Amino acid sequence: MQIQLNYADWNNKVVRSGELYDILHSRNIPMIIMEPVKGGTLANMAPEFEKMFKDARPDKSVASWALRFVASLPGVVTILSGMSNWEQMQDNIDTFKNFEPLTDDDKKVVDAVVTKMLGMQLVPCTSCRYCTDGCPMGILIPDIFRALNTLRQFPNDNRPHFFYNGLLGRSGRAADCIACGQCEGVCPQHLEIIELLKEASAVLD
Ligand code: SF4
Ligand code: SF4
Structure with missing residues (x-):
């Protein structure tokens, strides 16, 4: 089954990534994951979040944390990640070629980022732009x-x-x-x- 899952939406009451994951995993249903990087927002983060990830793993990209989070979950068989350029593709290949599941310390870093992120209450728009074409007032x-x-x-x-x-x-x-x-x-x-x-x-x- 294909579901939307990433660390930022794990406890999101609308997306319900964590709840859906638990339901599928408990029934041993293999999962295909969409939105692992939340439309790119978990790759281009505010400087303070980027610093938290870089302090923990200076050699790894911010996007790699999002992919490792998803790929560390038992039952996930495929991860769909949109890439816009060659660098992003190379980074993703590097993440999976030398794959390292999240350690307990890594999970603490992700938890700290999410806690801080939710505290900032930003509009969680992923810029998918599905909304713009049909707007009668042409609002971007x-x-x-x-x-x-x-x-x-x-x-x-x-x-x-x-x-x-x-x-x-x-x-x-x-x-x-x-x-x-x-x-x-x-x-x-x-x-x-x-x-x-x-x-x-x-x-x-
Ligand atoms: S539909 Fe529009 S408002 Fe909603 S996430 Fe996509 S771009 Fe943002
Ligand atoms: S007019 Fe307002 S409610 Fe209607 S599509 Fe545009 S932004 Fe959305």
């Missing part, structure tokens, strides 16, 4: 969420405002949302996009 939702996330982390940063203003040449404003709900119907992360756009509008429009 994931790009606006990127700006919103940066502002949540760094409220005094001007760059998200510059980024947003530049985006408006090809995107509707967050304030243009008419709450039709199309985007929320297709979002695989089940995000409350309409409410999040209101928040984005309050700080960016």
